[in-house]
Amino acid sequence: MNIRRNPGKLLALALLLAVTLVLWVSAGQDETEGDGAIGRKFLYETSLTWQGAIGDLFSAMPAKPPQFKKYTGARTVKLPPAEFKGLAVEEAIRRRRSARKFSDRPLKLEELSQLLWAAQGVTGERFRKLLRTAPSAGALYPFEVYVFVNNVEGLERGLYHYGVREHQLEQVKAGDFRAAVTEAGLDQDMLGAADATFALAAVIDRIRFKYGERGWRYIFMESGHISQNIYLQAASMGLGSVAVGAFLDKKLNELLGLDGVNEAAIALHAVGTL
Ligand SMILES: Cc1cc2nc3c(=O)[nH]c(=O)nc-3n(C[C@H](O)[C@H](O)[C@H](O)COP(=O)(O)O)c2cc1C
Structure with missing residues (x-):
């Protein structure tokens, strides 16, 4: 076939080439980039690429926040050792x-002690760094655990922070938060009916300082690991529990005394006796 003598065939071939080229280029593009939905944007902006990883080596990362949070001056409650065998x-x-x-x-x-230990208790040490029950990207441990104590034997009602190193509670505020935590959780009654409602909050830059924007993904993954530890520990002790992702972020952060920027509530988990 002599194409030069057949302009129709030449046009068809050019068209075929153009379509192939368009298909090839669009197949190489990341579809997540463009549709404007925030969730897709999140996936796109936190995707790992070699170019991005190399670029990160030269871009400024946020400063590393302290590894542990402590409510200095708060009333503390030493927790009994977590020795339950279930x-x-x-x-x-x-x-x-x-x-x-x-x-x-x-x-x-x-029981509360055992649940807190399962969530974030110390179980080892490596290179002088304390390792915990739930895995964490780069062993950076961005999470702080808070607990709204509603009905725990011998413990005043209130909001407490879990001191990981000392395995103790630090009282953030005394008071009855059953109605407030229920309201923050879109009126899901079990949040106030539970004996203890855990709030998992992330200190964002503890992980961003190393992993940049990719770190956001790790935060949500780690929240799931911690929550599952609580679920399984509760099941092992014959207690009931439920993970709660539906809550009003601003209300919950205010209740916890967090700014929602440097440290933000990521999940709730209610636990009670059956
Ligand atoms: C990330 C996450 C968020 C959830 N949020 C809620 C919630 O806001 N309210 C609720 O009642 N259950 C919530 N759940 C519990 C699920 O509804 C529950 O796991 C699911 O129905 C399956 O039941 P199962 O846990 O008994 O197997 C959540 C679970 C997960 C993992």
Whole structure:
């Protein structure tokens, strides 16, 4: 076939080439970039690429915040050691179910202690760094654990912060927060009905200082790890619990005394007796 003598075929070939080129280029583009939805934008902006990783080596990262938060001067409550021996892990996984109704029996301090340990307790040391029950990207541990104590034997109602190193509670504020935490959680009654409602909050730059914007993804992943530890520990002790992601961020952050920028609430988890 002599194409030069056949302009129709030449046009068809050019068209085919153009379509192939357009398809090839668009296949190489990341579809997540353009549609403007914030969730897709989040995935796009936090995607890892070699170019981005190399660029990160030369871009300024935020300063590293302190590894531990401490409410100096707060009343502290030493927690009993977490020594509970419960179900085999497979059985706890099998039995785990979200519970939203709880009995009137208060939670024992030993049970609260065990749950806090499962969430973020210290279980080891490497290169003089304390390692915890839940995994963390780069062992940077961005999470702080707070607990609204509603009905725990021998413990005044109030908001407490978990002191990881000392395995102790620091009282942030005394008071009855059952109505306030329920309201912050879109009126989900189990938040106030629970014996203890955990709030998981991330100190964002503890992970961003190393991983940049990718670190945001790690924060949400780690929240899931911590929450699952609480679920399984609760199941192992015959307690009920439920993860809660639906809450009014501003209200909850205010309740916790957090600015929502440097440190922000990421998840709630209610626990109670069955
Ligand atoms: C990230 C996340 C957020 C959730 N948020 C809520 C919530 O706001 N309210 C609620 O009642 N349950 C919530 N749940 C619990 C789910 O509804 C529950 O896990 C699901 O129905 C499956 O039931 P199961 O946990 O008993 O297996 C959440 C679970 C996850 C993992």
